[in-house]
Amino acid sequence: MTSESKAPESTVVVQTKNLTKIYRDFWGRQKVRALKALDLDIRKGEVFGLLGPNGSGKTTTIKLLLGLLFPTSGSVTILGCPAGDVTKNERIGYLPEESYLYRFLNAEETLDFYGRLFPMSAAVRRQRVSQLISMVGLESARKRQLREYSKGMTRRIGLAQALINDPDLILLDEPTSGLDPIGTRNMKDLILELKAQGKTVIMSSHLLADVQDVCDRIGILYQGELKELGRVEDLLKINAETEIRAEGLSEEAKEKIRKIIAEDNSQLLYCDHPTSSLEDLFLNIISESEARPGKRVRGGGTD
Amino acid sequence: MVIEHPVLPFLQWLPRAAGIWVGALAVLIIVSMLVGFGFIILRNGPSGVFSRFWTGLKNGLADMFQMSWQRIWAIARLIMKESIRKKVIVVCAVFLVILMFAGWFLDPESTDPARLYLSFVLSTTSYLVLLLALFLSALSLPADFKNKTIFTIVTKPVRPSEIVLGRILGLTIIGSGILVIMAIASYFFVSFSLSHTHVVIQNEDIFPVASSGTTSSNAVIAAGETRLANGHKHKIEEYADGSFFVQEVNNHTHSIVRSGDADDPKYTVSNEHGTIQAKVPLYGSIRFRNATEFERTAGINVGEEWDYRTYIEGASSEAIIWTFENLNPKRFSDGVPIEMNISVYRTHKGNIEKTIMGALLVRNPRTGLTAAIENFNSEKYTTKALFIPRTIDRSKVERTPRLVKIYGEESTYSRPDFSYDPEKETYDLFEDFMDDGKIEIWLTCLDSGQYFGAAEHDLYVYARNANVFVNFLKGYFGIWQEMVILISFGVLFSTFLSGPVAMVSTFGVLIAAFCKELFMQIATGQTLGGGLAESMVRLVNHENMMSDLPNTVASSLIKFFDMITSGFLLYLGLAIPSFADFDIYSNSLASGFDISWNTIAVHAVRTISYVVPLFIVGYLILRNREVAK
Numbered sequence: 001m002t003s004e005s006k007a008p009e010s011t012v013v014v015q016t017k018n019l020t021k022i023y024r025d026f027w028g029r030q031k032v033r034a035l036k037a038l039d040l041d042i043r044k045g046e047v048f049g050l051l052g053p054n055g056s057g058k059t060t061t062i063k064l065l066l067g068l069l070f071p072t073s074g075s076v077t078i079l080g081c082p083a084g085d086v087t088k089n090e091r092i093g094y095l096p097e098e099s100y101l102y103r104f105l106n107a108e109e110t111l112d113f114y115g116r117l118f119p120m121s122a123a124v125r126r127q128r129v130s131q132l133i134s135m136v137g138l139e140s141a142r143k144r145q146l147r148e149y150s151k152g153m154t155r156r157i158g159l160a161q162a163l164i165n166d167p168d169l170i171l172l173d174e175p176t177s178g179l180d181p182i183g184t185r186n187m188k189d190l191i192l193e194l195k196a197q198g199k200t201v202i203m204s205s206h207l208l209a210d211v212q213d214v215c216d217r218i219g220i221l222y223q224g225e226l227k228e229l230g231r232v233e234d235l236l237k238i239n240a241e242t243e244i245r246a247e248g249l250s251e252e253a254k255e256k257i258r259k260i261i262a263e264d265n266s267q268l269l270y271c272d273h274p275t276s277s278l279e280d281l282f283l284n285i286i287s288e289s290e291a292r293p294g295k296r297v298r299g300g301g302t303d
Numbered sequence: 304m305v306i307e308h309p310v311l312p313f314l315q316w317l318p319r320a321a322g323i324w325v326g327a328l329a330v331l332i333i334v335s336m337l338v339g340f341g342f343i344i345l346r347n348g349p350s351g352v353f354s355r356f357w358t359g360l361k362n363g364l365a366d367m368f369q370m371s372w373q374r375i376w377a378i379a380r381l382i383m384k385e386s387i388r389k390k391v392i393v394v395c396a397v398f399l400v401i402l403m404f405a406g407w408f409l410d411p412e413s414t415d416p417a418r419l420y421l422s423f424v425l426s427t428t429s430y431l432v433l434l435l436a437l438f439l440s441a442l443s444l445p446a447d448f449k450n451k452t453i454f455t456i457v458t459k460p461v462r463p464s465e466i467v468l469g470r471i472l473g474l475t476i477i478g479s480g481i482l483v484i485m486a487i488a489s490y491f492f493v494s495f496s497l498s499h500t501h502v503v504i505q506n507e508d509i510f511p512v513a514s515s516g517t518t519s520s521n522a523v524i525a526a527g528e529t530r531l532a533n534g535h536k537h538k539i540e541e542y543a544d545g546s547f548f549v550q551e552v553n554n555h556t557h558s559i560v561r562s563g564d565a566d567d568p569k570y571t572v573s574n575e576h577g578t579i580q581a582k583v584p585l586y587g588s589i590r591f592r593n594a595t596e597f598e599r600t601a602g603i604n605v606g607e608e609w610d611y612r613t614y615i616e617g618a619s620s621e622a623i624i625w626t627f628e629n630l631n632p633k634r635f636s637d638g639v640p641i642e643m644n645i646s647v648y649r650t651h652k653g654n655i656e657k658t659i660m661g662a663l664l665v666r667n668p669r670t671g672l673t674a675a676i677e678n679f680n681s682e683k684y685t686t687k688a689l690f691i692p693r694t695i696d697r698s699k700v701e702r703t704p705r706l707v708k709i710y711g712e713e714s715t716y717s718r719p720d721f722s723y724d725p726e727k728e729t730y731d732l733f734e735d736f737m738d739d740g741k742i743e744i745w746l747t748c749l750d751s752g753q754y755f756g757a758a759e760h761d762l763y764v765y766a767r768n769a770n771v772f773v774n775f776l777k778g779y780f781g782i783w784q785e786m787v788i789l790i791s792f793g794v795l796f797s798t799f800l801s802g803p804v805a806m807v808s809t810f811g812v813l814i815a816a817f818c819k820e821l822f823m824q825i826a827t828g829q830t831l832g833g834g835l836a837e838s839m840v841r842l843v844n845h846e847n848m849m850s851d852l853p854n855t856v857a858s859s860l861i862k863f864f865d866m867i868t869s870g871f872l873l874y875l876g877l878a879i880p881s882f883a884d885f886d887i888y889s890n891s892l893a894s895g896f897d898i899s900w901n902t903i904a905v906h907a908v909r910t911i912s913y914v915v916p917l918f919i920v921g922y923l924i925l926r927n928r929e930v931a932k
Contacts, residue, residue, distance in 0.1 A: 066458050068931035070346075084362070086460050094458040100451035102381065104388035116377035117459040145388075161455060 013169055013200045014042040014065060018074035021060050021224075034060040035224045037074065042202060047195050049215035049232075050204040053286065057224040058204035059097055062173050065202070066094055079169060090118060093167035097174050099158030103147040107138050107157050110146060111164055118165045132160040151178040159190070170194060172203040176210050188214050208278040220282065222289045228281075235281060304644075304894040306760040307611060308884060309586075310902045317908070324912045331916055335923050336360075342927065366464040366922065374461055378469025379476065386439060386477045394435050395484050401427055402492045409496070412534025414553055416497055417578045421778075421893040424489035429782045429889075432485065433813060436478050436786045440793025441809045443470060445802035453930055463925040467794060467918055474790045479783060486779040490772060497578045501529035501537065501557065503570035509539060520544035529557075529572060554578060554895070580895035581774035584642075584763035587625035587744065590707075594619050597708045605648045605754055612646050612756035617659065617748035623757050624707065625744045626668060627764060632733040638692040639732065640765040641744065646756035647683050658682060659753045663689055664705075664745040669738040671704025674730065678749065688765070691744075695730040705745070769897035777898040781888025784910040788880050789813060791917040798925040812879060819881035826872035834865030835872075880913055 019038040023031045035057045042048045050058045063069040065076055067083035081088040101110055111132055115125035133142050136156035146154060155178055162170060175191070176184045191201055191214045205211050211218055212232060220228035228235060249257070310316070343355045405423060413419055444466075447453040456466065503509055509527035525541040529549075538550040539559065547559040555575040563569040591602040594616065602613035602623065615621035630639060647659050658680040666673040674695045679687060736742050744762065748755040792812045796805035815822050824830045832838045832848035840861055841848060852858035885906065891898045 063931045068454060068457065069929050073347075082358075086457075086462050089458055089460040092458065094455070096451065096454045098451075100454050102385065102452055103450075104385055105381075109384070113377060113381055114455070114459060116380075117374050117456070117461050119371070119373070119460075158455075165459075 011044045012041050012077075013044050013079060014040065014202065015077045016040045016061075016065070016074065017077075019061070019064060019071055019076060020073045021057075021064060021069060022072040033224050035064065035221075038226055040219065040226070040229075042200065044200055045195065045198050046216040047191060047201045047203070047214050049211035049218040050202065050221060051206070051208065051211050051218050051282065052204075052221035053206060055223075056221040058206075058221055059173055060224075061221070062094075062171050062202070062204055065171065066092070090165060091168045093162035093165065093170040095158050095162040095170075095172045095175060097177070099154040101146050101154065101158060101161065104145060106145050107133055107142045107160075110157060111160055114161045114164045120165070128164055128166070132163060135163075136160045152180060152183050155179055155183070159187070167199070169200045169202070172201065174205055175203055176205065176207055184210065208282055212278045220285055222286060225289075227285050227289060232278070235278075304760065304890055304896055305611060305758075306887065306890075308887075309760065310887065310899075310905050313901050313904045313908075316905055320908070320912070328916060328919075331919065335920075339923075339927075363923075363926070366462045366926065367919075370462060370465050370468065374465045375469040375472060378456075378461070378466060379473035382443060382470055382473030383477050385443070386474070391435060391439065391477060391481065394431055395481055395488075398427065398431055398485050399488060402488060405492075406496060410534075411496055411499070416533070416553060417493070417580075417895065418893045420493045420496055421579070422889065424485075424493060425778065425782070425889040425892065428482070428485045428489060428779065429785065432478060432482055432782055432786050433789055435481065436474065436789045437793055437806060437809050437813065439477070440470070440474050440790040441797050441806035442802045443474070444794065444797035445800070445805060448930075449802070457930050464918075464922040467798065467921040467925055470794045471787075471791055471914065471918060474794070475787050478786045478790065482779055482783055482786065486776055490775050493579065497533075498574050499533045500574055501532045501572045503527070503529050503539065503559065503572055505568050505570070509541065509570065551577070554580070579771050579775075581769040581771050581897040582642075582895055583766045583769050583897040583899075584760075585627065585629055585766045586760055586763050587627040589757070589759040590624050590626070591615060592620065592622040592624060592707050594621055595708075596620050596706050597710060602756070603754065605756065607648075612758045612761070614646075614648055614754040614756040615746075615748055616751075617753040617755070618751035621747070622664075622705075623746040623755065623762075624666075625746075625759075625762050627742050627744065628740055630733070630737070630740075630742055630764065632737075634766070635764075636693065638690055641689045641691060641762065642765045643687050643689070643746070643757070643762040644685075645681050645683075645687065645746070645761060647681050648754040648756055650752050650754070653750075653753075659755070660749040661755055662745075662747045662749055663691070664747070665691060665695075665732065665736045666705055666743040666745055667736045667738050668741045668743050671706060672730075672735060673701045673705040673745070674699045674736065675701065681755065691732060693732050695732060695735075697728055697730065700730055774892065774897050777903060778888050778892035780898075780903060781885040781906070784906055785816075785882050785885055787910050788816075788913045788917075791914045791921075795917045795921040795924075798921045799928060813882075815876070815879045816882040819876065819879055819883060822872070822879065823876045826869050826876045828865075828869055833862070834869050836861045836864045836868070880909075884909075 016038050019035060019040075020033075021035040022033050025031050038057075038061060040061075050061060052058050060069065064071055065078055065083060066089075067076075067085075070084075076083040079088045079091055102113070105113065108129060111129040112125065115129060120128070133139055136159055138153060138156060138160070141149065141153060146157065149157065155175075159172075159175070162172070172191070176187050179187060188210060191203065194201055195214075195216075203211070203215070215232055217229070217231050218235065219226050339359055340352070340356055343352050343359070347355060402424070405427075409419055409423055410416070411420075444453075447456070457463075508530055509525050511525050512523050520543050522543045523540050524543050527539060529537045529539060533553075535552045537552050537557065538548075540548040541559075541561070542548070545561060547561075549556045549559060555578040557575055558573045560571045560573070561568050562571065591599040591613065592615075593599050593602075602615050602621070604610065605614045615623055641663070645661065649659070660678055661681050662678050663676045664673055665676060676691050676695070676699065677689055679689060681687070730736070732742075746755060746757065746762065789809065789812070793805065793809040796808045800808060821830070825834065828834065830838075832841050833852075837852065837858075838848075840846070840852070840858075846852075852861070887902060888898055890896075
C-alpha cells in the first residue's frame with residue numbers, strides 16, 4: 001500500500017475504500033476483474049491523473065466514482081456523498097471518453113439542455129451557455145447540429161457541457177483523445193486554469209505527456225490494480241542514481257572528477273537525481289508487472 | 304349501440320376502483336421492497352442489510368417526491384425535439400396520403416356512410432398513432448444507452464424517476480400533437496366527403512299538386528323527388544306556407560329554400576345535415592316481466608351464442624321494462640322522444656315481408672297505471688324513433704293496473720294503489736305516470752310465437768344533440784388514452800430491454816390489450832383445447848379441440864405445464880389493460896352518440912392508474928440498473 005500521509009477529511013474530495021469491480025456475465029460468472037481493491041484519496045484543488053494502458057481500469061474507476069457502475073465491493077465517497085447520490089452531481093462535471101451527446105441538437109441547444117438539468121435561473125443559464133461556447137471556440141458553429149461536427153469540435157462541446165454548472169470537481173475521461181496538437185495544448189491550458197480556480201480535476205489518459213504536463217499526482221493502473229501513486233516529480237526521480245552536469249570539461253578533468261567523486265571531495269556544478277521520462281517509468285512498471293503479476297513494483301512515492 | 308361494459312357513474316365507480324388500485328399499488332410496493340431486500344443481500348451479503356435498505360428506501364422516496372418539474376420538462380423537451388428532428392411528422396403526411404386514397408375506396412353511397420367514414424378514420428388514426436407510440440417509446444431510451452448519451456444525463460443531478468417521467472411526458476405531448484392534427488384532418492375529410500347537395504328543378508323533379516280546396520298553411524302544393532346524389536334521392540313536399548318536408552335518407556336530410564318568381568321558382572337545396580350526430584342518450588335500468596307477471600333480471604335465452612340480449616315472448620304477459628329516473632319535466636315539456644334498437648327472433652317465418660308488431664307503454668311504477676302509447680313495426684338493425692307525448696288521451700289508458708310481482712313479496716304487489724278515474728279526459732305523462740322521479744317504459748311483443756330481445760342500452764331517451772366537433776375530439780380521446788398507456792409500457796420495457804426487444808414486448812402488450820378477453824380466457828382455462836402447450840400439441844397433431852388428450856405421462860406433463868403457465872398468464876393478464884373498453888369511443892362516434900364526460904372522467908382516471916404503477920416500476924428498474932454496463 002502507499003504510504004500517503006493522511007490529509008484532513010475536509011480537503012478530501014474523493015475517497016475510495018477497497019473499491020472492487022468484477023464484471024460478470026448473464027449467469028453471474030466472473031468475466032473480468034476490472035478493478036481490485038482500490039484505495040484512493042483525492043484532495044481539493046489537485047489535478048489527479050489516472051494512468052494506464054487500455055483496459056487497465058481507468059474508465060471503470062471514473063464510472064464507479066460517478067455511480068454509473070455499482071461497485072462489487074468497497075465504497076466511494078465523492079464530495080461527501082455516496083456515489084449513488086444524485087445531488088452530488090450538482091457540483092460535478094464529467095467529460096466522457098467520447099463525447100456522447102445528442103447529435104440532433106446544436107451547440108446552443110445542447111448546453112441549454114444540460115443547463116436546465118441544474119438548479120440555475122434562465123438568465124444564468126443563458127449567460128453560461130454563451131460564455132462556454134466562446135471559451136471552447138465554437139461561436140461560428142453554435143447553430144449547427146452536432147451531427148455535422150468534427151471530432152475535435154464534438155470534444156470541445158463535450159467539455160463545455162461538463163462545465164455548464166461551474167463544477168467543483170471535474171472528471172475528464174481521456175480529455176485529449178482525438179484532439180490535434182493545438183487542441184491538446186488548449187485542453188491542458190484549460191485544465192491548469194481550472195486548477196488555478198481552485199477546482200479539483202481527475203483525468204484519465206494513456207497519453208503520458210499530457211499527464212506529465214498537468215497532473216500534480218498520478219496513479220498508475222494496470223490490470224485493475226493500482227501500481228503506483230504519488231507526486232509526478234517524485235515518481236520520476238531515480239533515487240539510486242546521481243546526475244552530474246558540467247560545462248567544458250577536458251578528458252583529464254573528467255578523470256579527475258571521477259577520482260574526486262571517488263574521494264568525495266569536490267564541488268559539483270550540478271548534482272541531482274536524474275529524471276527519467278514518464279514513458280520510461282510507465283513501460284518499466286508494465287513490464288515488471290507482467291514479469292511478477294500482483295506484486296507492487298515500488299514502495300510508492302512520497303509527498 | 305351495443306354497450307357490453309357500461310361505464311358506471313364516476314362517483315359510484317371511483318371508491319371501488321380506487322380501493323382495488325390502492326391495493327394493487329400496495330402489493331407492488333411490498334413486492335418491490337422484498338425484491339430490493341433480496342437484491343441487497345445478494346449484492347452485499349446479509350451484514351448491514353437494514354441500514355442499506357433504509358438508505359435505499361429514503362432515496363426511493365426522495366426520487367418520488369423530490370422530482371423537479373424543471374428537469375422533467377427539460378427531458379420532455381429533449382424527447383420532443385428528438386422526435387421532431389427525426390421527422391415523426393412524416394406520419395401525418397402518411398395519414399393525409401391514406402385519406403387521399405381512401406376517397407377512392409370508401410363508398411359515400413352506402414346506407415350509413417357516416418359510420419363507414421368515421422370507423423375508417425378512427426381505425427387508421429389509431430393504428431398509426433399506436434405504432435408510432437410503440438416505436439418512439441420503445442426505442443428512445445435504448446438509443447440513449449446505445450449512444451451512451453445517458454452517461455451525460457445521469458451524471459447531472461437528474462433522478463431516474465425524472466428520466467422515466469420526462470420521457471412519458473415528452474412522448475405523450477408529441478403523440479397528442481400528432482393525434483390532434485390527424486383528428487382535425489379526419490374531421491374535414493369526413494365532412495367534405497359526405498357533404499353533398501341535390502338538384503331540384505320545377506316541373507322536372509317537383510310538380511305542383513292539384514289544390515284540394517283547403518287553404519290551410521300545411522296543405523301540400525308541390526311534391527316530387529330530388530335528383531340523385533351520393534346514390535340516393537329524397538322525397539320532398541312543399542307546403543303552402545313555403546316550408547318543405549324532406550325525407551330522411553341515410554340518416555340525413557336537407558333544407559330547401561324557394562326563390563324567384565311564382566311562375567318560375569328556383570329551389571336551392573342546402574348541404575346535408577344530421578349525417579354526423581352527437582345524440583345525448585339517457586339510459587334507464589332494465590328488468591323483465593315473465594309470463595306469470597313476476598319480475599326477472601333477464602328474459603328468455605333463445606339460444607343465441609351472444610348472450611348480450613335476452614328475449615320476451617309475443618302475445619303473452621312478458622314485457623321488457625326500463626325504469627328512467629332522470630327525466631326532467633322541464634326539459635321534456637312536450638313529451639319524451641325515445642329511440643330503440645330491438646332484436647327480433649322469429650320461431651316461425653310466417654310472412655317474412657311482414658314485420659313483427661310491438662307495443663310501447665308507460666307505467667307508473669307505484670300505482671301500476673299504464674297507458675299504451677303506440678304500436679309499432681319492429682325493424683331489425685334499424686333505430687326506431689318513437690315519441691311519448693306529454694298529454695295522453697284517456698282512450699290509451701288501461702283500466703286495470705299492470706302488475707310486476709316479486710318472488711316472496713306477492714302480497715305487497717297484488718293490490719297496487721290504483722283507482723281509475725272515468726271522468727278524467729287526459730293524463731299528464733309526468734303527473735300521472737311518474738312516481739318519486741321514476742317512470743317505466745314497457746315494451747311488449749304482439750305477435751304470438753315471435754320474440755323481442757333487448758339489452759339495457761337498446762332503448763334510450765333521446766335527450767338532445769351535443770356539439771359534433773367537440774364529440775369528434777372526444778372520440779379521439781379514446782385513442783389518446785390507448786396511446787398514453789402504450790407509451791408507458793414502451794418506456795417501462797425500454798428501461799431494461801434493448802430497443803428491438805422492448806419494441807416486440809410493447810407490441811405484445813398491445814396485442815394482449817386488444818384481445819384481453821381471449822387472453823384472460825386462456826389464462827383461466829375457459830378456452831376449448833386447453834392451455835398454451837396443449838393447444839400447441841393439438842395444432843401440430845391436427846387433433847380436434849373437444850376430445851381429451853390420451854392419458855399418458857406426456858399429456859400429464861403438458862397439462863402440468865399449462866397449469867403453471869396459466870397462473871402466470873393470469874397475473875400478467877391482470878396487469879394488462881383492456882383496449883376493448885375504449886371501443887366505446889369509436890362506437891359512440893360512429894353510431895352518432897355523444898360521449899359523456901362521465902366516460903371520459905372514468906377512463907382518464909383509469910389511464911392515470913395505469914401510468915402511475917408503470918412509471919414506478921420503470922423507475923425502480925432504471926435506478927437499479929448499471930447505466931454503464
